[in-house]
Amino acid sequence: MSILVVGSVAFDTVRTPFGEGREVLGGSATHFAVSASFWTPVRLVAVVGEDFTDEHRHPLRLRKVDLAGLATAPGRTFRWAGEYGDDLNTARTLDTQLNVFADFRPVIPQGWHETPLLFLANIDPDLQWEVLEKVHGAKLVAADTMNYWIDAKPASLERLLTKIDILLINDAEIRQLTGERNLVRAAEAVLARGPAAVVVKRGEHGVVVFDAAGAFALPAYPLRTVMDPTGAGDAFAGGFLGYLSSQGLDGERDLRRAAVVGSVMASYQVEDFSLDRVLRLTQAEIRERYGQFAALTRFDPLP
Amino acid sequence: MSILVVGSVAFDTVRTPFGEGREVLGGSATHFAVSASFWTPVRLVAVVGEDFTDEHRHPLRLRKVDLAGLATAPGRTFRWAGEYGDDLNTARTLDTQLNVFADFRPVIPQGWHETPLLFLANIDPDLQWEVLEKVHGAKLVAADTMNYWIDAKPASLERLLTKIDILLINDAEIRQLTGERNLVRAAEAVLARGPAAVVVKRGEHGVVVFDAAGAFALPAYPLRTVMDPTGAGDAFAGGFLGYLSSQGLDGERDLRRAAVVGSVMASYQVEDFSLDRVLRLTQAEIRERYGQFAALTRFDPLP
Numbered sequence: 001m002s003i004l005v006v007g008s009v010a011f012d013t014v015r016t017p018f019g020e021g022r023e024v025l026g027g028s029a030t031h032f033a034v035s036a037s038f039w040t041p042v043r044l045v046a047v048v049g050e051d052f053t054d055e056h057r058h059p060l061r062l063r064k065v066d067l068a069g070l071a072t073a074p075g076r077t078f079r080w081a082g083e084y085g086d087d088l089n090t091a092r093t094l095d096t097q098l099n100v101f102a103d104f105r106p107v108i109p110q111g112w113h114e115t116p117l118l119f120l121a122n123i124d125p126d127l128q129w130e131v132l133e134k135v136h137g138a139k140l141v142a143a144d145t146m147n148y149w150i151d152a153k154p155a156s157l158e159r160l161l162t163k164i165d166i167l168l169i170n171d172a173e174i175r176q177l178t179g180e181r182n183l184v185r186a187a188e189a190v191l192a193r194g195p196a197a198v199v200v201k202r203g204e205h206g207v208v209v210f211d212a213a214g215a216f217a218l219p220a221y222p223l224r225t226v227m228d229p230t231g232a233g234d235a236f237a238g239g240f241l242g243y244l245s246s247q248g249l250d251g252e253r254d255l256r257r258a259a260v261v262g263s264v265m266a267s268y269q270v271e272d273f274s275l276d277r278v279l280r281l282t283q284a285e286i287r288e289r290y291g292q293f294a295a296l297t298r299f300d301p302l303p
Numbered sequence: 304m305s306i307l308v309v310g311s312v313a314f315d316t317v318r319t320p321f322g323e324g325r326e327v328l329g330g331s332a333t334h335f336a337v338s339a340s341f342w343t344p345v346r347l348v349a350v351v352g353e354d355f356t357d358e359h360r361h362p363l364r365l366r367k368v369d370l371a372g373l374a375t376a377p378g379r380t381f382r383w384a385g386e387y388g389d390d391l392n393t394a395r396t397l398d399t400q401l402n403v404f405a406d407f408r409p410v411i412p413q414g415w416h417e418t419p420l421l422f423l424a425n426i427d428p429d430l431q432w433e434v435l436e437k438v439h440g441a442k443l444v445a446a447d448t449m450n451y452w453i454d455a456k457p458a459s460l461e462r463l464l465t466k467i468d469i470l471l472i473n474d475a476e477i478r479q480l481t482g483e484r485n486l487v488r489a490a491e492a493v494l495a496r497g498p499a500a501v502v503v504k505r506g507e508h509g510v511v512v513f514d515a516a517g518a519f520a521l522p523a524y525p526l527r528t529v530m531d532p533t534g535a536g537d538a539f540a541g542g543f544l545g546y547l548s549s550q551g552l553d554g555e556r557d558l559r560r561a562a563v564v565g566s567v568m569a570s571y572q573v574e575d576f577s578l579d580r581v582l583r584l585t586q587a588e589i590r591e592r593y594g595q596f597a598a599l600t601r602f603d604p605l606p
Contacts (some may be wrong), residue, residue, distance in 0.1 A: 017484075088531045159571045181320075181506075184527045205508040208525060217599050219520035220389075222511060224487045247606075257600040290605055296520050297600050299559040300591055303548075 004138075005032045005105050006045040006131045007121025007234075008078055009052070013095075015029045015083035017099065018227050019225045024274035025056055026142070027078065028121035031231035034278055035238025035265040036119075037063035038268065038286060040245035043112055045069035049077040059275055068109040075099040088229050088270075089104070089203040101138045117245045120164070120238060122146050125156035133161055137251050141168035144233065150177050162194040165273065168237050175298055183208065184215070185291045197255055199262075201233050209259050216256045221267040221293060228273045232266045235278065239265030264289045304548045308335045309409050309434045310537075311381055311423065312355070317400075318386035321530050324511045328359055329442045330381065331424035331447070334534035337581055339422075340366035340556025341589060343548035346415055348372035352380040354402045362578055365428070370441035371412040376403040390505040391532045391573075404522075411437045420548045422540060423467070425449050428459035435466055442552050444572040445469035445544055447536065453480050465497040471540050486511065487518070500505040500558055502565075503541065504536050512562050518563025519559045524570040524596060535569045538581065539561065542568030569593045 007029030114137030187210035240262030310332030325526035381404035417440030490513035543565030
């Protein structure tokens with residue numbers, strides 16, 4: 001089963017306490033696609049500039065990501081620069097150059113309108129809506145968003161929420177979106193607006209999934225080395241939805257296993273800059289860390 | 304098997320977004336003792352002033368806490384006033400009146416020197432050391448500390464670390480103590496100094512236990528209502544060590560179950576001011592929430 005992702009492809013310049021990546025391949029669609037590609041075929045819809053070469057496409061092709069939806073527009077590719085301090089949970093944006101992304105209007109290639117899974121990565125909610133309407137064959141739709149859109153386009157986000165199945169969002173943003181400081185109440189407020197599930201990403205503190213059946217909480221994997229947190233949320237989403245896609249959409253959806261897989265992919269994502277760690281990843285390593293998550297969290301019933 | 308706790312007994316005045324408690328019974332030894340009392344007999348060593356009445360002793364007696372070590376000194380009982388904002392993770396101290404606590408020299412009652420479990424709650428590390436030397440029969444010693452002592456008495460803390468089995472500490476403090484921002488490295492640094500285990504308390508993000516066998520991570524229970532976080536850490540410690548005490552100290556120590564029990568007790572502690580929720584607690588409720596933690600965290604292996 002295929003997933004279609006719409007989002008950004010970018011060149012990132014990132015400084016962390018452990019090093020620097022200059023103009024490295026990034027963007028939400030990129031990180032999502034590479035992560036999901038370990039689980040399911042991925043179709044990518046995004047735009048790049050004339051400076052985006054075959055060499056830049058190479059890692060995505062290596063992962064067999066279908067690039068028929070990757071448009072090239074006159075101008076330069078989207079650029080983002082940011083830095084992380086000792087607190088690796090939040091990036092400080094130093095520079096954003098939208099470039100070709102400023103006029104991005106997603107075009108869905110022939111035959112992609114029936115893609116069963118759709119991930120609307122963090123872009124303008126009006127563009128997310130446009131893609132949602134075009135990919136009318138999707139059986140499962142998930143979306144991410146961020147503080148900027150919650151501020152700038154609340155009505156567009158509200159409309160989107162009524163039509164998606166799963167919202168992925170971080171803890172500060174779900175509080176901003178709902179005005180609820182308490183996480184349980186914030187999740188209830190999201191579920192009341194439409195989505196069947198909400199996935200709250202908490203960075204180094206892990207993830208909580210809320211749906212009608214209740215809550216599932218998973219700590220993040222305690223890593224000795226975190227090089228660069230950029231893309232962790234998108235790698236999580238790629239693993240989460242990639243796993244669901246790999247299991248088909250007819251049976252019961254095991255959001256718990258999906259959240260563990262997402263956390264596995266995110267834990268590898270942050271071990272190096274850009275895609276450097278994830279591109280070296282093997283199926284054996286993925287299964288190994290899944291087992292490490294089980295060992296990290298298991299406990300016995302009371303005697 | 305008995306536990307001896309040395310720490311503070313206090314009157315707390317606490318404001319949270321959900322209400323206020325004025326001069327309510329608090330203090331690290333109090334919260335620890337009441338929580339642990341659900342699991343094991345507790346002996347309390349602390350000091351109060353002449354304003355501490357039989358009525359104030361009542362909740363502790365109700366929980367069968369042995370008060371032979373609760374000295375009364377001329378003057379007023381220790382008082383603390385603080386408030387929590389929307390972020391319930393950190394209290395802002397408004398007022399501290401040490402009163403009789405300023406000259407506290409712990410006196411260990413006859414027959415208590417052999418108590419098998421010793422908990423050194425968050426007090427001056429020199430006093431912790433004094434008690435540690437006096438309770439020479441203890442087979443398991445755990446200690447808590449805080450930012451103030453890490454700053455003010457680093458050498459005393461270092462000495463203490465060489466002699467205790469388990470350190471309980473929050474995440475900001477373990478980073479301060481070790482100078483390591485990464486939690487895994489910080490825990491390794493503590494283990495290298497002596498303790499066999501370190502328990503990192505992360506407030507609403509749960510707890511991580513590190514020992515030679517590896518890490519165990521547990522999220523906090525997602526509560527719809529948190530009235531007052533005061534005492535959560537001490538209630539955790541009470542459940543954690545109370546459980547270990549209830550299982551005896553000869554077999555393998557199940558720190559995982561102990562951490563879940565601690566989290567259960569802490570989750571009830573924060574549901575109301577002072578001891579109001581915990582004093583109403585039943586064994587059935589404790590077992591029920593333990594099961595809820597299992598339901599919250601369980602997931603299946605990959606297919």
